[in-house]
Amino acid sequence: MAEQKKMVEEITSMEEDFAQWYTDIVKKAELIDYASVKGCMVIKPAGYALWENIQHELDRRFKETGVENVYMPLFIPESLLQKEKDHVEGFAPEVAWVTHGGLEPLQERLCVRPTSETLFCDHYKDAIHSYRDLPKLYNQWCSVVRWEKTTRPFLRSREFLWQEGHTAHATAEDAEARTIQMLNVYADFCEQVLAIPVIKGRKTDKEKFAGAEATYTIEALMHDGKALQSGTSHNFGSGFAQAFGIQYTDKENKLQYVHQTSWGMSTRIIGGIIMVHGDNDGLKLPPRIAPTQVMVIPIQQKKEGVLEKSRELLDLLKAAGLRAKIDETDKSPGFKFADQEMRGIPLRLELGPKDIEAGHCILVRRDTREKTEVPFDQLGEKAAELLETIQKDMLERARVHVAEHTYEAKNYEEFCDTINNKPGFVKAMWCGELACEEKIKADTTATSRCMPFEQEEIAPVCVCCGKPAKKMVYWGKAY
Amino acid sequence: MAEQKKMVEEITSMEEDFAQWYTDIVKKAELIDYASVKGCMVIKPAGYALWENIQHELDRRFKETGVENVYMPLFIPESLLQKEKDHVEGFAPEVAWVTHGGLEPLQERLCVRPTSETLFCDHYKDAIHSYRDLPKLYNQWCSVVRWEKTTRPFLRSREFLWQEGHTAHATAEDAEARTIQMLNVYADFCEQVLAIPVIKGRKTDKEKFAGAEATYTIEALMHDGKALQSGTSHNFGSGFAQAFGIQYTDKENKLQYVHQTSWGMSTRIIGGIIMVHGDNDGLKLPPRIAPTQVMVIPIQQKKEGVLEKSRELLDLLKAAGLRAKIDETDKSPGFKFADQEMRGIPLRLELGPKDIEAGHCILVRRDTREKTEVPFDQLGEKAAELLETIQKDMLERARVHVAEHTYEAKNYEEFCDTINNKPGFVKAMWCGELACEEKIKADTTATSRCMPFEQEEIAPVCVCCGKPAKKMVYWGKAY
Numbered sequence: 001m002a003e004q005k006k007m008v009e010e011i012t013s014m015e016e017d018f019a020q021w022y023t024d025i026v027k028k029a030e031l032i033d034y035a036s037v038k039g040c041m042v043i044k045p046a047g048y049a050l051w052e053n054i055q056h057e058l059d060r061r062f063k064e065t066g067v068e069n070v071y072m073p074l075f076i077p078e079s080l081l082q083k084e085k086d087h088v089e090g091f092a093p094e095v096a097w098v099t100h101g102g103l104e105p106l107q108e109r110l111c112v113r114p115t116s117e118t119l120f121c122d123h124y125k126d127a128i129h130s131y132r133d134l135p136k137l138y139n140q141w142c143s144v145v146r147w148e149k150t151t152r153p154f155l156r157s158r159e160f161l162w163q164e165g166h167t168a169h170a171t172a173e174d175a176e177a178r179t180i181q182m183l184n185v186y187a188d189f190c191e192q193v194l195a196i197p198v199i200k201g202r203k204t205d206k207e208k209f210a211g212a213e214a215t216y217t218i219e220a221l222m223h224d225g226k227a228l229q230s231g232t233s234h235n236f237g238s239g240f241a242q243a244f245g246i247q248y249t250d251k252e253n254k255l256q257y258v259h260q261t262s263w264g265m266s267t268r269i270i271g272g273i274i275m276v277h278g279d280n281d282g283l284k285l286p287p288r289i290a291p292t293q294v295m296v297i298p299i300q301q302k303k304e305g306v307l308e309k310s311r312e313l314l315d316l317l318k319a320a321g322l323r324a325k326i327d328e329t330d331k332s333p334g335f336k337f338a339d340q341e342m343r344g345i346p347l348r349l350e351l352g353p354k355d356i357e358a359g360h361c362i363l364v365r366r367d368t369r370e371k372t373e374v375p376f377d378q379l380g381e382k383a384a385e386l387l388e389t390i391q392k393d394m395l396e397r398a399r400v401h402v403a404e405h406t407y408e409a410k411n412y413e414e415f416c417d418t419i420n421n422k423p424g425f426v427k428a429m430w431c432g433e434l435a436c437e438e439k440i441k442a443d444t445t446a447t448s449r450c451m452p453f454e455q456e457e458i459a460p461v462c463v464c465c466g467k468p469a470k471k472m473v474y475w476g477k478a479y
Numbered sequence: 480m481a482e483q484k485k486m487v488e489e490i491t492s493m494e495e496d497f498a499q500w501y502t503d504i505v506k507k508a509e510l511i512d513y514a515s516v517k518g519c520m521v522i523k524p525a526g527y528a529l530w531e532n533i534q535h536e537l538d539r540r541f542k543e544t545g546v547e548n549v550y551m552p553l554f555i556p557e558s559l560l561q562k563e564k565d566h567v568e569g570f571a572p573e574v575a576w577v578t579h580g581g582l583e584p585l586q587e588r589l590c591v592r593p594t595s596e597t598l599f600c601d602h603y604k605d606a607i608h609s610y611r612d613l614p615k616l617y618n619q620w621c622s623v624v625r626w627e628k629t630t631r632p633f634l635r636s637r638e639f640l641w642q643e644g645h646t647a648h649a650t651a652e653d654a655e656a657r658t659i660q661m662l663n664v665y666a667d668f669c670e671q672v673l674a675i676p677v678i679k680g681r682k683t684d685k686e687k688f689a690g691a692e693a694t695y696t697i698e699a700l701m702h703d704g705k706a707l708q709s710g711t712s713h714n715f716g717s718g719f720a721q722a723f724g725i726q727y728t729d730k731e732n733k734l735q736y737v738h739q740t741s742w743g744m745s746t747r748i749i750g751g752i753i754m755v756h757g758d759n760d761g762l763k764l765p766p767r768i769a770p771t772q773v774m775v776i777p778i779q780q781k782k783e784g785v786l787e788k789s790r791e792l793l794d795l796l797k798a799a800g801l802r803a804k805i806d807e808t809d810k811s812p813g814f815k816f817a818d819q820e821m822r823g824i825p826l827r828l829e830l831g832p833k834d835i836e837a838g839h840c841i842l843v844r845r846d847t848r849e850k851t852e853v854p855f856d857q858l859g860e861k862a863a864e865l866l867e868t869i870q871k872d873m874l875e876r877a878r879v880h881v882a883e884h885t886y887e888a889k890n891y892e893e894f895c896d897t898i899n900n901k902p903g904f905v906k907a908m909w910c911g912e913l914a915c916e917e918k919i920k921a922d923t924t925a926t927s928r929c930m931p932f933e934q935e936e937i938a939p940v941c942v943c944c945g946k947p948a949k950k951m952v953y954w955g956k957a958y
Binding site for chain 1 (some may be wrong): 574
């Protein structure tokens, strides 16, 4: 028994070693397991159920904007990857190459898709002829491979799951509007469903996607003050269209290039959920994304009537439309509590013989540990209400964390001091020159996270070189 | 206009050339497009929506039996693939090999999963310790790669989408029960949702899965009389467990090997839907799986009130819980009818100025062309009723086709004559010897499809060698 309890408890505290705390949670909450291929992961039921909920929520939002799902091949011929110059330079160093099919060497080697711009372009060049064929609003759910040197579960792995939307439009305005629309879908999803507040903005040229005209991003702040790029939306202009020859005949019968976008969110966001909400007892899942929202834990379950009543309450919760489970294992209540907390289940329901006598059960919030006595006949309603409150409070708490860890710097000394000693975002002005970005990175390891849509004028000059400033930038150390 | 109409009409008739008819439908109903990698396909929105519905229906059925979804890596190290002797012999000749990651050659080459038994076993050997850890009921939705020489859309492609369930059990009985349970899930899904009747049975040793103790199959009959293996469920016994060392401690504290199963259904089944139900006007989708169940087609849509009323009826259909769309393009009604028929949408709703005056619309069945006048206020109810009738009739029609194309043969002359001249299944007795199976295949190209669960004694002796018969077998030429 003591050993079982210990199994659940032994996670490193985040203050002691944040990276180890993260790895412990990922393992102890049974989200993933390591696989025999280095840098790849086995996503276990608890991790995959989280991804299924993310898929479900995002997919619905995509479809509401007219997006259709498709499936493109896993493989990209080398010659196809090479068609857009910037794109191949960005990805070729980190792709996996297939050189043999069965016992025969291939005539041309194939890369395992690191992203599918080239495949969509290859398809669009045949599928688009007239303005009537536009827009094309395609998305796919798939896995992609990038041969990373250092890997961490969810945050950076050689294979990961994601969705990639790829659209083609008649005009530059339509493409830009779609790019921003999808960024907003991501931002809304993160805030409303994952309770993760994000900064929306544009990437600098240095940080933008290989082949894009503009990359927009949502940046989230983790508990340790490091930033996580959580979703990106790219406007390609007509660069890919020109490289691949994707043209359409407009209403005046003139041949035009299409304008394209792409946008993606991946299993990486699960790392964000862990690092924004988790604590030293484990995972803490926002109710709207939690695969299990309420865990029913019978106390003294061998006593007559306890299991029966617990199952009755489970059915009540389910009838109220909540995702609920019961833990009927022969472990102790203490172990079950710790286990439910480790797995981040937002609410637990405790029910023992005395509660049954009193005609109520106890609901315990995972986020605050607050206990509420709830009469049986109010259970469904009260549990739903508490879950909504938890969702709201988790977002609010995360917002406070971002506000408390966002700093300003007017000069370089202040900037370096803040970025090195106060984990978080530093807002500072920038001249727009690559040299300053590179110097900042070399001096501090921080990178420009984005030029936020909500600009402020903190100072008139660049925090690095002192020349006239063009943009306010969020800087940070990032995952 | 004439050209547009022609575009929809020009498909080869199935009597003239069944293979070309199939390819024409796949292209004209916009299910797939060919990709730049030979043997791979682009699954377009209409094809993918069909797969999404299949996923949705199957996934729900799996979960009702306690199955959980997971995700295993795309890559299998060569040494891992080689652990089970029969398995590697079956798959090594047809896998794609990754030899380079980025710019570096790999120390050990990796195959792109053709199926994931080895990965699940590798995980189970670490995840299973005690009888308390059993059963493990995992499934994954993913793509797999098999380097086939000749390929056809959906039926045989180098990459395809599927689900693969992999379970581990304490006893041989539990494994066998799960194998049969999942076969029944597939059979029920095919009949109730896809309106495809299937023969359930066991594969001969020659035809079973590489590494399995027993393979069970559901076999469907296509319109041209050829068989399609539509789903399989394998009992591995403890063969893989012994090769991978997957052991658990039982209640008496003894170390035991687990017993395993796997079961899969793939995008191949979309080929089955096409070839069981389609006709010379195109695809014909069973209502329960059709992404769009009713297409509203306004007639003389520029006349006042027609579009408005059409949209109103569209909303009525949606409110009744039906998947409905409207075709408001500026094409002619004739083109739109042909287009809806090509895409296999089960019902179309025609509405013109005269119908509006009369207070009704016309519902036309895709399967029989039967027209029904429906008063506006009965639309939701009547359309739902008609869809149910279509679903039932399509299954019944497919059942009649199987019955009419299933023959018996008592001796070898009769057998060869039937199998060569009458497309369909031939039921005949078999001695159980590989030699007879091989002779039949060499003489006729037919293979044993399965030893059906419903056995009959057609004759006392093997149809091929005349020795005492052990089993009745369904024989057929297969995709």
